Amino acid sequence: MIRRRIGVLGGGQLGQMLGQAGVSLAAEFIFLDPAETPSARHVGRHLRAGFADAAGAATLAAACDVVTYEFEHLDLPTVQAIATTTEVHPSPRALKIVQDRIRQKEFLAAAGIAIAPFAAITSAADLTAAVATLGTPCLLKTARDGYDGKGQRLIRDPLHAAAAWAELQQQRCVLETFVTFSRELSLVSTRGRDGAVVFHPLAVNHHRDGILRLSRAPAPDVTAALQTQAETMARRLLNELAYVGTFTIEFFHVGDALIVNELAPRVHNSGHWTIEGAVTSQFENHVRALMGLPLGDPAATGHAAMVNIVGTFPDRHRLLALPGVHLHDYGKTERPGRKLGHVTIVDPTASGLEQRLAAVLALIE
Ligand SMILES: Nc1ncnc2c1ncn2[C@@H]1O[C@H](COP(=O)(O)OP(=O)(O)OP(=O)(O)O)[C@@H](O)[C@H]1O
Ligand SMILES: [Mg+2]
Numbered sequence: 001m002i003r004r005r006i007g008v009l010g011g012g013q014l015g016q017m018l019g020q021a022g023v024s025l026a027a028e029f030i031f032l033d034p035a036e037t038p039s040a041r042h043v044g045r046h047l048r049a050g051f052a053d054a055a056g057a058a059t060l061a062a063a064c065d066v067v068t069y070e071f072e073h074l075d076l077p078t079v080q081a082i083a084t085t086t087e088v089h090p091s092p093r094a095l096k097i098v099q100d101r102i103r104q105k106e107f108l109a110a111a112g113i114a115i116a117p118f119a120a121i122t123s124a125a126d127l128t129a130a131v132a133t134l135g136t137p138c139l140l141k142t143a144r145d146g147y148d149g150k151g152q153r154l155i156r157d158p159l160h161a162a163a164a165w166a167e168l169q170q171q172r173c174v175l176e177t178f179v180t181f182s183r184e185l186s187l188v189s190t191r192g193r194d195g196a197v198v199f200h201p202l203a204v205n206h207h208r209d210g211i212l213r214l215s216r217a218p219a220p221d222v223t224a225a226l227q228t229q230a231e232t233m234a235r236r237l238l239n240e241l242a243y244v245g246t247f248t249i250e251f252f253h254v255g256d257a258l259i260v261n262e263l264a265p266r267v268h269n270s271g272h273w274t275i276e277g278a279v280t281s282q283f284e285n286h287v288r289a290l291m292g293l294p295l296g297d298p299a300a301t302g303h304a305a306m307v308n309i310v311g312t313f314p315d316r317h318r319l320l321a322l323p324g325v326h327l328h329d330y331g332k333t334e335r336p337g338r339k340l341g342h343v344t345i346v347d348p349t350a351s352g353l354e355q356r357l358a359a360v361l362a363l364i365e
Contacts, residue, residue, distance in 0.1 A: 003065035003291050004028055007086070009079070010070035011038030011046060013330040013339065014267050017275065018070065019043025021283035027291060032060050039330040052078050061086040066290050068245060072099040072265055073145045089244040089290055090265045097241070098265045101143045101174045111240055113233055114259050116252075118176040124165055130175045131161045137178040140164045142171045148337065149210015154178070179259060181252035185219055187230040188271035190246045190285035190295055191238040198285060198298040199231045200278055203270045205250075211337060214361075215270045215306045217277060220350065229258050237263070246271075246286035269308065269339070276326045277304030277346045302346045303353040307364050309341040314363045319343065322359050 004027050008015045011031030016039040019029045029044025038046060049056025052075035060067060061082045068089055069079070076099070080092045097107045102120045109115060119130035121140065131138060136158060142151035153164035155175075165173075184207070189199045201218035234249055248268035250261040271282040280288075280296025288295055312334050320327055329341045343360055347353040 001292060003087070005030070005064045005066075006287070006290055007032065007060040007064035007067040007082075008040070008044075008070055009051060009060075009067065009074055011035065011040035011044075012070060013039045013328070013332075013341075014070035015040030016043055016330060017272070017281075017283045017328070018068075018267065018287060021275075021281055022287040025284075025287060025291065025293070027287055030060060030063055032056055037331075039332060042331075051075055054078065054081065057082050058085075068266075068286070068290055069095070070266060071147075073147070074099065090247070091242065091244070094241045094243055094265050098263050099144065101141055101146070101262070102172060104263055105174055105176075108237075108260055108263075111236060113237070114257065116176045116179050116259060116261075118174050121165075121173040121175050124162065124170070127161050127165050127173075127175065128158075131155060131158045134175060134177050138175055139178055140168060140173050140175050142168055142173050144171070148212075148339075149207070152210070179252045179254065179261075181254050181259070183219075183253045184261070185222075185230070185251045185253050185258065186215075186268065186270040187234055187249045187251070188246060188268055188274065188282045189231070189234045189238065189248075190282065190289055190298070191243045192289045192295045193244050193292050195239070196295055197235055197238055198280075198295045199227075199234060200271060200274055200282065200298045201300050202227055202230055202251075203273065205270050209337070211308070211310055211339070212269050213308055213310070215273055216353075217273045217304050217306075218300050226253075226256070226258065233258070233260065245289045246282050269342075270306075272328070272342055273304040273306040273344050273346075274298070275328075276344045277301060302348050303350050304344060304346045305353055305357045305360075307343045307357070307360055308339055309343065309364060310339055311336045313340050319360070319363055322356070322363075324356055325360060 011033030031040045032047045066087045140153045184205045185202045191197045203215045203217035204219035206214040248264040251258040274281040326344045345356045
């Protein structure tokens, strides 16, 4: 059975790119989103409703063969309600674990995955004790709703712990040791309904002010052993979750080892390069998995870089006049710190990529 009618909770840029990938497979999309003009509205129907609106969720479920989501900060009971009538992938169980940093860390620890030492924080007393145990510097992160580095406080001195806790509104949090890494890498993989798994090559990611700015893929200087290390962790987690769809792991590279920073139960910003830089993109493979079709080849076709456009949009004429530039415009209004679009460039050689990238960065930075 081919499931063509795909519902998506969220109609932002990830929904937009999922829809674009699905069009060529004759998938039909409905995006549930409270916004008046969500980015994905041009690639499917827009169902305007809140994410915790039971009637909206029921309408979506009734109209679709399968429902997915483009972000994890969803109301879990609403997603569970959809799953009583319509398949939801990734599963509500995967969502429940990943959307909460405490559950996510406990899940990773139980699976024997390398993570930074952490503690669950639900009171000021927890925090005092955990800062003493883990030492400083350490990072306090809200258990829920964090993205782009929001909801995090670096604690350099135990004396600052109380202020950090107050600034985060005394919410449930995790405290983790600050990891001194050489770089940040991510692995985007997809698991099909039949249990087949495909992995894109590791990407290397650069953040500024907590926001991803630049990814290069395949990441330079990745040994076969390192790629295998990442894939082994991903396969274990995907199988344990009986996962269907695209899945992302963010890593810290420390020495020869990978330490997991966090998981995303979805397509990911650090995988946007796959649209033009891989045989099959993360979006197409997610759609294929949802539809019950075989997964496509995740291999890179060259050297790719992806640059995010954040806050203000550069001149589109100058940008697109550069050779080989692929522009993805999310059609959003400018706002400081908001992801408005991205550019991907692919080149047959590493040095060629760097030349093209320098020209792009000169316009975007
Ligand atoms: N334990 C840590 N040690 C050192 N740096 C860290 C640590 N945790 C997070 N960071 C830095 O902060 C960035 C954002 O952290 P994290 O990925 O946890 O947050 P996020 O808000 O969920 O981000 P996003 O959703 O945008 O990926 C990381 O990519 C990394 O650069
Ligand atoms: Mg992150």
